Amino acid sequence: xxxxxxxxxxxxxxxxxxxxxxxxxxxxxxxxxxxxxxxxxxxxxxxxxxxxxxxxxxxxxxxxxxxxxxxxxxxxxxxxxxxxxxxxxxxxxxxxxxxxxxxxxxxxxxxxxxxxxxxxxxxxxxxxxxxxxxxxxxxxxxxxxxxxxxxxxxxxxxxxxxxxxxxxxxxxxxxxxxxxxxxxxxxxxxxxxxxxxxxxx
Numbered sequence: 712x713x714x715x716x717x718x719x720x721x722x723x724x725x726x727x728x729x730x731x732x733x734x735x736x737x738x739x740x741x742x743x744x745x746x747x748x749x750x751x752x753x754x755x756x757x758x759x760x761x762x763x764x765x766x767x768x769x770x771x772x773x774x775x776x777x778x779x780x781x782x783x784x785x786x787x788x789x790x791x792x793x794x795x796x797x798x799x800x801x802x803x804x805x806x807x808x809x810x811x812x813x814x815x816x817x818x819x820x821x822x823x824x825x826x827x828x829x830x831x832x833x834x835x836x837x838x839x840x841x842x843x844x845x846x847x848x849x850x851x852x853x854x855x856x857x858x859x860x861x862x863x864x865x866x867x868x869x870x871x872x873x874x875x876x877x878x879x880x881x882x883x884x885x886x887x888x889x890x891x892x893x894x895x896x897x898x899x900x901x902x903x904x905x906x907x908x909x910x911x912x
Contacts, residue, residue: 715771716764716768716771718768718772718800718803718805719768719771719772719775721803722772722775722776722799722800723750723775725799726743726746726775726776726779727743729779729782729795730742730743730746730779730782731743732782733782733783734781734782735781735782735861737857737860737861738781738857738861739853739854739856739857739860740850740853740854740856740857741778741781741788741857745778746774746775746777746778748840748841749774749775749777749778749834749837749838749840750771750774750775750837752774752836752837752838752840753770753771753773753774753833753834753837754767754770754771755837756770756833756836756837756840756886756888756889757770757771757833759888760829760833760886760887760888762830762833765809766830768809769809769812769813769816769830770816770830770833770834770837772796772800772813772816773812773813773815773816773817773830773831773834774816774834774837774838776792776793776795776796776799776813776817777789777792777816777817777820777834777838778792779791779792779795779796780792780793780794780795782795783795785861789817789818789820789821790818792817793814793817793818796810796813796814796817797810797814800813812830815827815828815830815831816830816831816833816834817834819831819832819834819835820834820835820838822878823881823882824839824882824885826885829886832885832886833886835885836884836885836886836888836889839882839884840889840893842879842882842893842897842900843884843889843892843893843894843895843896843897843900844893844896845896847879847900848900848903851875855871868911869908869911872904872907872908872911873908875904876901876904876905876908879897879900879901879904880901882897883897884897
């Protein structure tokens with residue numbers, strides 16, 4: 712695993728402080744842990760896909776900044792996150808063309824995901840890496856709790872199961888690295904949700 716570049720280290724330190732200071736109290740899923748896991752997954756996918764240091768730096772920065780917009784808003788947080796990255800990285804003298812690539816990676820995580828190139832695919836898959844793992848159900852519970860606390864409403868269990876199933880059925884992996892390793896787990900999670908929904912019928 713290559714060491715973090717100086718700009719990635721500076722960014723991660725800044726983002727940890729930003730989350731600590733400004734992340735809303737209702738957040739239980741889009742927190743610093745999820746951001747750290749997304750950065751770790753981005754590094755794993757980048758290494759497994761043979762990306763070089765320059766491209767790896769871009770996907771790591773995209774991963775670190777991808778949910779920083781939650782410090783300002785939930786709806787449209789991707790655009791806010793791209794703006795936060797722009798301000799911070801510009802002050803560090805990050806090249807404009809590479810900054811545009813980082814912003815693209817952040818914006819690509821908007822659901823439904825529509826990555827336009829491989830670097831964006833890496834960050835999108837890193838953001839959703841858990842959907843093909845057993846931890847999906849725990850993460851899904853955290854997301855439900857967060858949405859309920861943010862909106863002040865209670866989401867009925869059957870409605871949440873239907874929503875979760877529709878999401879997984881529509882969501883796949885973009886990179887071969889993730890498709891080859893996690894597609895089976897994703898299919899199993901879909902089947903588990905179908906069984907749970909049938910039990911609620």
